[in-house]
Amino acid sequence: MQPALDRIQxxxxxxxxxxxxxxxxxxxxxxSGYTATDxxxxxxxxxxxxxxxxxxxxxxxxxxxxxxxxAEAKGFRVKLYPRGFFVLLRxxxxxxxxKHLAFESHYFLHxxxxxxxxxxxxxxxxxxxxxxxxxxxxxxxxxxxxxRIEAAVRMNEAVFREVYQSLRSGQTEKEVAQRIENTMRAHxxxxxxxxxxxxxxPNGALPHAVPTARAIQKGEPIIIxxxxxxxxxxxxxxxxxxxxxxxxxTVAMIRLVRKAQLAGLKALKAGVSGMAVDKVARSVxxxxxHGDHFGHSLGHGVGLNVHEGPALSYRNRKQLLAGxxxxxxxxxxxxxxxxxxxxxMAVVEESGCRLLNHDTTFLDL
Amino acid sequence: MQPALDRIQxxxxxxxxxxxxxxxxxxxxxxSGYTATDxxxxxxxxxxxxxxxxxxxxxxxxxxxxxxxxAEAKGFRVKLYPRGFFVLLRxxxxxxxxKHLAFESHYFLHxxxxxxxxxxxxxxxxxxxxxxxxxxxxxxxxxxxxxRIEAAVRMNEAVFREVYQSLRSGQTEKEVAQRIENTMRAHxxxxxxxxxxxxxxPNGALPHAVPTARAIQKGEPIIIxxxxxxxxxxxxxxxxxxxxxxxxxTVAMIRLVRKAQLAGLKALKAGVSGMAVDKVARSVxxxxxHGDHFGHSLGHGVGLNVHEGPALSYRNRKQLLAGxxxxxxxxxxxxxxxxxxxxxMAVVEESGCRLLNHDTTFLDL
Numbered sequence: 109m110q111p112a113l114d115r116i117q118x119x120x121x122x123x124x125x126x127x128x129x130x131x132x133x134x135x136x137x138x139x140s141g142y143t144a145t146d147x148x149x150x151x152x153x154x155x156x157x158x159x160x161x162x163x164x165x166x167x168x169x170x171x172x173x174x175x176x177x178x179a180e181a182k183g184f185r186v187k188l189y190p191r192g193f194f195v196l197l198r199x200x201x202x203x204x205x206x207k208h209l210a211f212e213s214h215y216f217l218h219x220x221x222x223x224x225x226x227x228x229x230x231x232x233x234x235x236x237x238x239x240x241x242x243x244x245x246x247x248x249x250x251x252x253x254x255x256r257i258e259a260a261v262r263m264n265e266a267v268f269r270e271v272y273q274s275l276r277s278g279q280t281e282k283e284v285a286q287r288i289e290n291t292m293r294a295h296x297x298x299x300x301x302x303x304x305x306x307x308x309x310p311n312g313a314l315p316h317a318v319p320t321a322r323a324i325q326k327g328e329p330i331i332i333x334x335x336x337x338x339x340x341x342x343x344x345x346x347x348x349x350x351x352x353x354x355x356x357x358t359v360a361m362i363r364l365v366r367k368a369q370l371a372g373l374k375a376l377k378a379g380v381s382g383m384a385v386d387k388v389a390r391s392v393x394x395x396x397x398h399g400d401h402f403g404h405s406l407g408h409g410v411g412l413n414v415h416e417g418p419a420l421s422y423r424n425r426k427q428l429l430a431g432x433x434x435x436x437x438x439x440x441x442x443x444x445x446x447x448x449x450x451x452x453m454a455v456v457e458e459s460g461c462r463l464l465n466h467d468t469t470f471l472d473l
Numbered sequence: 474m475q476p477a478l479d480r481i482q483x484x485x486x487x488x489x490x491x492x493x494x495x496x497x498x499x500x501x502x503x504x505s506g507y508t509a510t511d512x513x514x515x516x517x518x519x520x521x522x523x524x525x526x527x528x529x530x531x532x533x534x535x536x537x538x539x540x541x542x543x544a545e546a547k548g549f550r551v552k553l554y555p556r557g558f559f560v561l562l563r564x565x566x567x568x569x570x571x572k573h574l575a576f577e578s579h580y581f582l583h584x585x586x587x588x589x590x591x592x593x594x595x596x597x598x599x600x601x602x603x604x605x606x607x608x609x610x611x612x613x614x615x616x617x618x619x620x621r622i623e624a625a626v627r628m629n630e631a632v633f634r635e636v637y638q639s640l641r642s643g644q645t646e647k648e649v650a651q652r653i654e655n656t657m658r659a660h661x662x663x664x665x666x667x668x669x670x671x672x673x674x675p676n677g678a679l680p681h682a683v684p685t686a687r688a689i690q691k692g693e694p695i696i697i698x699x700x701x702x703x704x705x706x707x708x709x710x711x712x713x714x715x716x717x718x719x720x721x722x723t724v725a726m727i728r729l730v731r732k733a734q735l736a737g738l739k740a741l742k743a744g745v746s747g748m749a750v751d752k753v754a755r756s757v758x759x760x761x762x763h764g765d766h767f768g769h770s771l772g773h774g775v776g777l778n779v780h781e782g783p784a785l786s787y788r789n790r791k792q793l794l795a796g797x798x799x800x801x802x803x804x805x806x807x808x809x810x811x812x813x814x815x816x817x818m819a820v821v822e823e824s825g826c827r828l829l830n831h832d833t834t835f836l837d838l
Contacts, residue, residue: 149514149580172679172680172681176683211583213582213583213584213587214582214583214584215514215582216582216583216584217578217579217580217581217582217583218576218578218579218581218582218583218585218586218602219578219579219581219602219604220583221583221586222578222602237583237584237587239584286658290655293651314537315537316537318509318541
């Protein structure tokens with residue numbers, strides 16, 4: 109049994125809960141090793157039932173996933189629900205004597221929760237909506253997890269370099285984004301970890317621009333924000349590049365954002381708050397008079413999800429812990445002109461951080 | 474204003490509801506024309522607020538989507554929520570005098586619904602979980618919708634033929650599936666409408682097989698189940714093909730499944746129940762002694778979602794209506810040997826149905 113599972117079981121016992129239904133796909137994978145997902149909001153590929161009393165947990169699924177569940181979820185009892193999830197759950201509530209049941213409120217549809225509530229009333233089971241119990245455990249990565257993330261970062265950089273070398277003016281943002289995602293798959297990635305952003309010239313002024321049919325041009329800043337998923341773990345990286353010679357304004361903006369990024373990375377270590385790291389990087393941009401043009405937070409955690417805790421933002425007063433993996437991605441966005449964003453990933457360590465990226469394209473002008 | 478919007482407004486008024494929050498992405502697109510989606514369970518790209526009193530509806534979103542919302546959602550009032558959705562909603566509940574508010578229970582997270590419930594209590598607004606109101610409207614397609622679905626079917630067939638011609642023994646299921654999805658994008662599709670299935674030999678015995686690293690071989694049945702999305706609308710098609718010469722068992726199975734499919738298509742028309750059509754096709758397979766090897770329903774509706782109503786299954790007693798678009802996809806699955814599934818799409822008409830597929834690869838042996 110994995111230590112993470114032990115910790116969840118102890119967490120449940122502390123809260124006087126008998127069991128937890130795990131529906132969030134990355135939480136399910138984290139606790140069980142089971143990798144299936146049906147990519148839909150209803151997520152029918154399986155649900156974990158973790159018991160607080162230390163007994164072997166269940167993976168509840170249907171016949172489509174039986175073989176995969178048996179092969180992947182070591183230490184779990186795989187149970188099929190040919191007559192539907194709730195028929196099986198009803199039976200397990202009785203046989204396992206579950207009187208207080210928690211579920212993941214942030215990954216449970218309201219309509220499904222209504223059925224669960226009805227059953228709980230009938231069976232006199234106390235129902236407790238929980239959020240973040242498993243996510244909390246996932247914040248600090250094990251050595252093996254960091255190694256997997258690092259492999260995803262390396263592959264992402266290799267894909268970036270390959271596509272960057274073939275970048276030509278006249279290619280559309282969409283074309284480039286599509287080539288990036290195809291190249292990820294050709295390198296063996298499970299797929300992109302989010303919709304690839306290619307935003308050139310004025311389109312770069314939107315931090316979350318969607319690639320358009322606009323052709324990229326020489327001399328303009330081109331934001332490429334891309335990440336992939338490998339063995340479950342994500343990478344996330346942004347470069348701002350220029351075809352031909354960047355003008356002095358672009359050079360100045362890249363230098364400013366890079367200065368902010370380096371300041372953020374220097375401040376990043378265990379014991380410092382997410383807020384404090386954000387502030388260090390932000391103040392570099394504010395001092396240059398561009399505070400209003402940096403409208404998002406400095407960074408976010410990355411792991412099985414491409415966006416997870418901890419946040420490097422003014423909202424996060426909590427101390428960072430060793431083993432957390434975060435992005436550091438300051439940006440400057442000027443309406444009408446475009447934007448510059450630079451994003452690297454790093455692991456928080458006791459006395460600093462370890463950068464996971466090696467690529468330096470257009471970083472140090 | 475679109476007729477669909479009128480019908481929703483009348484439906485709300487009949488139920489004594491003042492407004493409906495629309496969060497399901499395809500419902501949102503159907504009613505507003507707004508195409509954005511963030512592909513996450515939290516779906517942050519926007520929410521519709523439809524008013525029963527006939528006043529112009531709202532599209533509530535954030536600054537990332539402002540331009541797209543203004544351009545696409547004709548007749549809608551686009552409102553941004555820089556301080557979060559619930560701050561804006563609170564204001565609109567007052568200004569629009571909303572006292573009874575419905576939300577899409579099947580596309581609303583339990584944790585989000587808890588916040589909504591708290592606000593409703595504070596503002597003395599009655600909250601009504603609803604499911605299926607917009608989906609009900611979407612069942613019967615307009616002429617323009619059928620034309621879009623037909624275009625998606627044609628493109629899917631063109632992609633299939635291109636990949637089929639390049640199919641060779643030794644290629645892995647995964648490779649073929651990947652090439653299919655790349656070819657879809659090269660043809661201009663928005664993307665696959667579901668994860669492409671390529672299941673050869675014994676893998677074909679699982680109706681929902683996931684492509685593996687197994688190489689496809691001459692002589693074995695290869696199930697290819699693929700669909701794409703074009704201008705929002707989906708296609709879904711299955712062929713079972715053989716490299717080289719199929720043996721007599723494979724030929725017999727394909728002929729049997731095809732016979733069942735043709736019987737189903739012949740029975741398909743307005744006024745007949747989904748259950749009845751399923752039964753007609755199923756009895757062909759049962760009479761051949763393979764009833765136990767056809768473990769799924771005959772078909773499902775297709776539109777903005779690749780799986781929607783109506784079901785062609787023993788559960789659906791409702792009469793089919795003209796303008797519904799469905800798949801007809803019988804199959805036979807023999808553990809250890811493999812499977813055969815054949816899937817075409819058709820529009821229900823008053824006195825029969827119109828087949829949307831033209832490809833006949835391996836259908837009529």
